[in-house]
Amino acid sequence: MAYSEQVIDHYENPRNVGKMDAEDPHVGTGMVGAPACGDVMRLQIKVNDEGVIEDARFKTYGCGSAIASSSLVTEWVKGMTLDEASELKNSKIAEELALPPVKIHCSVLAEDAIKAAVDDYRKKQSK
Amino acid sequence: MDITQNYFEFLGLPVSFDVDPAQLSERYRALQQELHPDRHSHQSEREQRIAVQYTTYLNEALATLKSPLKRAQYLLSLQGVDTLSDSRKQLDPMFLMEQMELRERVAEATDHADPEAELDALEQQVDAEIKGLEAGFAKAWGNSNLEEAEQVVRKMQFMVKLRTEVEALEDRLFDD
Numbered sequence: 370m371a372y373s374e375q376v377i378d379h380y381e382n383p384r385n386v387g388k389m390d391a392e393d394p395h396v397g398t399g400m401v402g403a404p405a406c407g408d409v410m411r412l413q414i415k416v417n418d419e420g421v422i423e424d425a426r427f428k429t430y431g432c433g434s435a436i437a438s439s440s441l442v443t444e445w446v447k448g449m450t451l452d453e454a455s456e457l458k459n460s461k462i463a464e465e466l467a468l469p470p471v472k473i474h475c476s477v478l479a480e481d482a483i484k485a486a487v488d489d490y491r492k493k494q495s496k
Numbered sequence: 497m498d499i500t501q502n503y504f505e506f507l508g509l510p511v512s513f514d515v516d517p518a519q520l521s522e523r524y525r526a527l528q529q530e531l532h533p534d535r536h537s538h539q540s541e542r543e544q545r546i547a548v549q550y551t552t553y554l555n556e557a558l559a560t561l562k563s564p565l566k567r568a569q570y571l572l573s574l575q576g577v578d579t580l581s582d583s584r585k586q587l588d589p590m591f592l593m594e595q596m597e598l599r600e601r602v603a604e605a606t607d608h609a610d611p612e613a614e615l616d617a618l619e620q621q622v623d624a625e626i627k628g629l630e631a632g633f634a635k636a637w638g639n640s641n642l643e644e645a646e647q648v649v650r651k652m653q654f655m656v657k658l659r660t661e662v663e664a665l666e667d668r669l670f671d672d
Contacts, residue, residue, distance in 0.1 A: 398589075400589045400592040400593055400596070401586055401592065402586070402587055402592050402595060402654065403582045404579070404582065404587070404649075404650040404651075404653035404654055405580065405581060405582045405653065406582075406657075407653065407654050407657030407658065409592055409595045409596050409599060409654070411592075411596055428596065430596070430599040430603075474582050477582075477584065481584060481586065485586070
């Protein structure tokens with residue numbers, strides 16, 4: 370199956386790969402996985418006092434589409450508020466990357482990852 | 497013999513996670529002989545076609561029941577629980593974190609001072625985890641705890657995939 374140019378671009382030059390300190394109260398961490406294909410994704414956000422995402426990092430073990438989906442999300446969420454980020458839809462990701470139907474689940478995984486990161490951050494803040 | 501029977505019934509085995517490998521291959525061989533084309537060559541075309549169909553079913557049954565992961569997934573599917581497609585139910589973060597760490601170790605193994613020893617150690621650890629999960633499945637299944645059984649199967653899927661990756665890497669690095 371051929372990957373789209375957008376997927377190849379993110380796959381070859383992934384943006385924002387890395388790790389943040391999960392214990393930092395300003396950092397939210399989302400860990401998700403897709404058992405059927407064995408993909409694992411970690412997506413982290415750094416949130417400022419105004420509730421705006423200042424930075425994002427990811428690490429994904431999986432196929433090109435899963436890597437591209439998470440890479441794209443880290444680019445998009447920078448500058449977003451938490452509400453905006455948690456409303457991010459997988460269909461937008463799939464559309465931007467021109468994912469074929471069999472790879473839609475990769476964009477779903479990225480959506481779940483950013484939601485999990487926002488939830489984790491909010492949970493920490495409410496403590 | 498009847499292909500509306502499930503794989504266990506078809507092979508004359510109890511519907512259970514606990515399958516005796518010797519018994520499984522013995523039943524398989526017996527049925528395979530019974531279905532062999534040579535024994536059906538004198539029969540009508542229709543009967544021969546049925547024998548071929550049954551053989552296909554028999555091979556699927558063997559492949560499914562031989563692998564602990566596939567056997568577990570099949571048992572759940574008989575109860576209407578589908579673990580072959582992805583669900584959005586997420587696994588506990590601790591498990592995923594561990595998965596991530598194991599993946600990192602696999603990715604870094606080639607740069608390790610002794611890649612062969614590192615990969616051996618990884619393989620042993622993954623094997624031990626899989627054994628533990630198999631025991632966990634047997635227990636959950638025995639207690640009719642389908643939810644727990646499903647969780648365990650999803651973890652097994654990750655670990656089995658990881659083992660395949662470790663093995664593929666070992667082949668690439670050491671078996672030229």
